[in-house]
Amino acid sequence: MAQQPILSMEEVSLSFGGLTVLSEVSFKVNPGEIFAIIGPNGAGKTSILNCIGGFYRPSAGRMFFQGKEITRTSPDRRAAMGLARTFQNIALFRGMTVLDNIKLGAHAHLKTGLPAALMYWGAAHREEMALRDLVEKKIIDFLEIEPIRKQAVGSLAYGLQKRVELARALAMRPKVLLMDEPVAGMNAEETEDMARFILDIQEEQGITIVLIEHDMNVIMDISDRVMVLNFGQKIAEGTPEQMQSHPEVIKAYLGEKKG
Numbered sequence: 437m438a439q440q441p442i443l444s445m446e447e448v449s450l451s452f453g454g455l456t457v458l459s460e461v462s463f464k465v466n467p468g469e470i471f472a473i474i475g476p477n478g479a480g481k482t483s484i485l486n487c488i489g490g491f492y493r494p495s496a497g498r499m500f501f502q503g504k505e506i507t508r509t510s511p512d513r514r515a516a517m518g519l520a521r522t523f524q525n526i527a528l529f530r531g532m533t534v535l536d537n538i539k540l541g542a543h544a545h546l547k548t549g550l551p552a553a554l555m556y557w558g559a560a561h562r563e564e565m566a567l568r569d570l571v572e573k574k575i576i577d578f579l580e581i582e583p584i585r586k587q588a589v590g591s592l593a594y595g596l597q598k599r600v601e602l603a604r605a606l607a608m609r610p611k612v613l614l615m616d617e618p619v620a621g622m623n624a625e626e627t628e629d630m631a632r633f634i635l636d637i638q639e640e641q642g643i644t645i646v647l648i649e650h651d652m653n654v655i656m657d658i659s660d661r662v663m664v665l666n667f668g669q670k671i672a673e674g675t676p677e678q679m680q681s682h683p684e685v686i687k688a689y690l691g692e693k694k695g
């Protein structure tokens with residue numbers, strides 16, 4: 437596979453005080469793939485997403501997005517470049533409608549400084565607004581949330597709230613979508629729906645997906661490649677099938693069950 441990765445980490449380390457959370461973690465994500473990060477509780481999975489998003493600053497190592505180094509790029513700028521994120525605990529405005537929450541996602545995309553501010557005057561602004569309306573409509577149709585678009589997010593079932601969060605991330609028109617445990621807390625039907633939407637986002641929209649997930653059935657069903665972390669170190673990487681029978685991976689998970 438000689439293609440250029442869309443996203444990569446090179447020997448990234450992270451520590452808080454004396455605690456080492458990540459040790460020289462390296463990986464490459466290919467354009468268009470679903471790349472899963474798994475590992476026992478506390479292995480450092482969310483910390484990796486926080487480093488990629490720019491919320492945590494690594495103590496060593498470098499990160500690249502579309503061939504550009506982003507190690508010191510601000511979170512806002514990374515979002516504008518096309519990195520969007522969904523969270524383990526839903527981060528939506530519960531009192532606002534579904535549509536308004538989604539519009540906020542689109543707005544984040546525009547926070548790119550002076551050129552974007554200048555665009556607000558004149559024809560370019562109107563074009564951008566029309567494009568945003570179109571994007572929002574497409575996303576709402578795509579995620580099948582048209583009937584609830586005027587409802588307050590707080591009044592919706594959990595699975596639907598997660599879908600709205602996904603809609604908001606898509607409204608940022610990402611190139612890479614970072615998802616932190618997208619099916620955590622969902623029932624079987626909601627999980628199946630979410631897994632299907634993730635596959636559709638990859639296949640129909642060509643968006644690259646990096647996800648953390650504990651649900652092994654979902655990992656097996658939708659991931660192209662899986663990276664396994666344990667105690668902040670990468671211990672294995674490969675296809676879901678390869679990871680299932682990898683001795684180090686089995687050992688890491690058995691250790692977790694005993695502990």
Ligand SMILES: Nc1ncnc2c1ncn2[C@@H]1O[C@H](COP(=O)(O)OP(=O)(O)OP(=O)(O)O)[C@@H](O)[C@H]1O
Nearest residue numbers: 452455456457475476477478479480481482483484
């Ligand atoms: N902001 C922080 N300050 C101090 N320690 C932190 C911080 N963020 C993460 N950690 C520590 O880093 C380690 C890895 O945490 P992280 O949330 O990345 O793991 P995880 O693999 O995502 O775990 P889980 O599967 O339980 O969500 C933990 O020991 C955690 O306490």
